[in-house]
Amino acid sequence: MGNREWRALIGTVSAGALCWGVAGAVHMRFFYHSNGGRAGGWNLPEGGGWYEFAMTAGFIVTMYSVPGLLRRSEWWPALSLSIGAAVGAVSVLTLGQGRRYWVAASVMTLMGAAAPLVNRLWGRHHPIRSLVGAPTD
Structure with a gap:
């Protein structure tokens, strides 16, 4: 496994833990x-x-x-944040079906959908990257 794969795996686990914790906070x-x-x-x-x-x-x-996940030339590492947000949205909806649960699941879904778009709009065309000459990986 290379650097990109480890970074994406860590991003998936950490975003999933964050969203699972938020789901528990919404529930409790x-x-x-x-x-x-x-x-x-x-x-x-x-x-x-x-x-x-x-x-x-x-x-x-x-x-x-x-x-490190969003400022890449590849789009797929940004999906690790989307997967973590999806885990959080599913876990918050399994804990309850009230208004606050649906609001939290909607926000998590929107944030997960925004991650690849942010990579597309900001990550690939970031002006500092072209000035410094940083490698794409």
């Missing part, structure tokens, strides 16, 4: 807790630890790998 609902006079924070209720971990770790790894 975030709540605000305050610490007395100090600033509070947003968390999931008890039992949502894996969703929080997947959402946080998936976000960090996905945001790190997105430029």
Whole structure:
């Protein structure tokens, strides 16, 4: 397996983890807790630890790998983000069928559909790439 394949695999797993964590957050609902006079924070209720971990770790790894997936001459690495978004849309709709579930699934689907388009419009014709002379892979 080459560099492109590993990068696409990592992008698929991290985007899937991010979207699965968001699906769990939609299902369990975030709540605000305050610490007395100090600033509070947003968390999931008890039992949502894996969703929080997947959402946080998936976000960090996905945001790190997105430029490497979208700024390529090939279009197929961008599909790894689409696959991760599809996993999230399916998982959010298996958790429930209410309005918030459909909104979350729609947003994930739109983001997944946008990834190859962003690669087409931004990734292949990025002006910094042509100035620096960076290789396509």
